[in-house]
Amino acid sequence: MAATFKLDAGQRQALEDVANKLRVDSIESTQASGSGHPTTCMSAAEIMSVLFFHTMKYKVDVPKDPANDRFIMSKGHAAPILYAAWAEAGLFPVQNLLNLRKIDSDLEGHPTPRLSFVDVATGSLGQGLSVAAGMAYTGKYLDKADYRTYCLLGDGESAEGSVWEAMAFASYYKLDNLVAIFDVNRLGQSQPTALQHDMDTYRLRCEAFGFNTYIVDGHSIDDLAKALHAATTVKDKPTCILAKTFKGRGAEGIEDKEGWHGKALGAKAEAALAEIKGRIKNQGAHGITINAPSGAVPVHDLSAVKLPSPPAYKKGDKIATRVAYGTALTKLGENTSVVAVDAETKNSTHAEKFMKAHPDRFIECFIAEQNMAGVAMGCACRDRAVVFASAFACFLSRAFDQIRMGAISQTNVNFCGSHCGVSIGEDGPSQMALEDLALFRSVHGSTVFYPSDAVSMERAVEIAAVTKGICFIRSSRPATAVIFDNDEKFEAGKAKVVFRHDDAKATVIGVGITLHEAIEAHDLLAKEGIHINVIDPFTLKPIDKDTIIQAAKASGGKIITVEDHYPQGGLGEAVSSAVAGETGISVKIMAVTELPRSGPPKVLIDMFGISAKKIVEAVKAL
C-alpha cells in the first residue's frame, strides 16, 4: 500500500477498524491494571492508526532499525495506546497488553526503553519534541537519510515552555522531516485546558514559530492521512498537525466529559467496549501491510571513540580546565561519531573549538537549555552518536528534569558545566554553579568528573565518551597549574594521591580549584613542619572510598574536604557517606556557606572559606 493522500474505501475502513481496536486495547489493558489513562488514549486512536498503519515506514520486527521512521509519544501517559499500536502491528501478542503496569512486565505506566520500541522515556511532559528534533536534525544533516520523525503531544502539555523551545529550534534548522501532532482533546488533568478547542489560536502560535500548520478533524482518517502526506511535500519547514479530538472518544457518557483523566473506566468499561467493538467491521486480522523504509542507514561503532593523541601539556603551565575541555573535545571529534551541542556559551565553554574544526557536527542550541538537553538525547538515540552538551554549569539546572528523564531513558549524553563556583569571580552568584554537584550526583547511574588540571580533563572527556549513563564534567574558569604527567592514567572511581606523608596530621581532599588550594596549603604547612596527605578524587561519583579510608586511617582518622560548592550533596557529603560505615574517621566539610557575591576570584575563594589560608587554619585547629 503506497503512501497516498487519497484513501480508497477499503483502506479507510481498515484504518478505522484499527483505530477502534486500539481503543478496545487501551480500555481492556487499563481495566486489567486498574489504573492508567484510557480516555487520553481514546482521543489519539485515529492518529495512531494512520501513523502506524499507513504513514510511517518502519520494520515492525526491528523497531530501532536506523532507517525506520521514528515516533515519540511525548504525551507519555498515553502509553497503553502506544503499546497497543506495536502489538496490533505484530511485534508481540495482543494479549500481553493485559500485563500493563504489572511488576514483572516491561509495559510500564509510562514508556521506558526497557521496551525495544521506545527510544526515550516520557511521562514528564513537554520533553518529547526536543528529542524528536534531535532525531530529525540527525536524519537531515548527519545521516542525510529519508527517515521522518513524528511526535505526538498533548494540548495540556503545550503549556510547557520547552515545547516552544523545540518548535523554535525545529523551524530555525528547517527540519522538514519532523512532524509534531497535537492531540487537542480539550481536557486536562483537573480541568479543561487554557485554549480548549480554540484551534485558531493554536494555529497562529505554531505558524508564528515557523511551522507549516494544518488543523484537522482528529477523528477523520482521511483528514489525518491527507495532512501527513502533504507534510512530506513541504520543504524547509517542519509541520504541525493540530488534531481536534475528544477525550474518551467513542464511549457515550465519557466522551468529552470532565473527571475521566487518569482513571480506568471501571463500571463503565463494559458498555464502552460493546459500543466501540460494535463499530469494528472486520473483527479479524487487519490485513494491512506496513511499509518498510527504502534505504539503509549505517550503524556507528561508538566504542572506537577515543583521544587520537595524548594530552600535551607542560607541568606547571597554567591552563583553565575549560580550555582543556575544548581541546579534548576537538581531538575526540576527529571521530565522525562525535557530536557537540551548546547553549550560546561556546566561546566560554570552549566548545567553539570543536565547532571550528567540525562545523558539520556542532549544533548551536541558543539560550534554551531544556531543548538542548533533549536535542542531545535525540542525537544520541540508537547509539548513533557520542554527544557532549555544554553550558555554564549553573544553567544546566533548568534542564534538570530533562536530565532526570534522561537517566530513565538510559541515555549516554555527556554534560560539561563550566564556570563552576565562586571562583568565576566578578560575574556574581547568578552565574556561579554551587549546587550542580548535588544535582548530577543525584541523577541515577551518573558519573561525575571534576578534573583538577588540563591532563585529567582530557582524560575525563575521553572516559565520559565511552561510559554508559549520563556523565557530568565540571570545568573551571580560572587558569590552574598542570599537575599530572601527560601519560598519567585515569579511571572513574580512582583517586590520585597527590601528597602522602607517614606523619600526616590529616588527609585533605580537594577538587578542581580547591585541589590547587589544598596543594598550596600543603606547601605552606610543610614550611612549618606540618604534613598533610592531599587527595584528588578525579570523580565524585563513583568515589574512591578505599583510597580515602586508607589515607584517613594513616593520618589519625582526620579528613578535611574542600569544595567550591555549597555544603549539601557535593564532595563533603560524598566523602562523609563513603566513610560512614567506618568508626574512627571524622570529616570536616569546608564549602561555601554564605550567599556569594561579585569579586575577584582569589578574594572570593578566601572570603567564602575555601582558600589555602583557610585550609591551613583548619588543619592547625584539629
Added chain:
Amino acid sequence: MPSALLLRFLAIIGSFGEDGPSQMALEDLALFRSVHGSTVFYPSDAVSMERAVEIAAVTKGICFIRSSRPATAVIFDNDEKFEAGKAKVVFRHDDAKATVIGVGITLHEAIEAHDLLAKEGIHINVIDPFTLKPIDKDTIIQAAKASGGKIITVEDHYPQGGLGEAVSSAVAGETGISVKIMAVTELPRSGPPRYSLICLVSVQRRSWKQ
C-alpha cells in the same frame, strides 16, 4: 509570602506505584537541600504536615515540603509542638541496638520494623527528623551514642544528597558513629509496593550479627 510551597508525590512505597519512574521524585531532597538558605520539611503525618505548612509560611527563604500520596497513620497528638531543626524521638530504649531514622513513608516503615523486632526481643530507637535541613544533629548524635554508635537511615529517595547524606555529614565530626544508608539504588519501575519493610527488618537482623 516569604516561602514557596511545593508538593511532591511519591509512588514507590505506596499503593499506586504503577505510574512508574517518570512520576517519582527521587532526587528532590538533594535539589532542595542544595538551595542556599532553604528549609526542607518532610513531615511524616497529618499533624506534623499542618505544622510544617504553618512554620514554612513564616520562615524566611525557600521552604520545601515533601508530601506523600499514600495514606499513613496519624502518629502525633494534635497539640504536639514542632520546630524546624528539632527531631522527634518516636521510640527510645536503653538497650537499643541501633537508631533508625526514617522520614515520611519510611518513618512508618521504621515504626513497623520496630514493632516486628520488639516481638523478637530486639530494640531500636526510632527518630523522625521532621526537617532534613536544618537537621537535629544533637538529638541524632545523642541517640546514636546511646545505641552502640549505630545509625540506619531509610529514605524513599536515591542515596545522594538526601537523608542519608544529611545524617552522615551531621555526624561526620564524631568518631565512634557509623551510618548505614538505605535508599533506592536501582532505577524503579511500575508496580505495587513490596519488599521495603522486609528489607529493613532483614538488614537490621544482619547488622546485629556483625
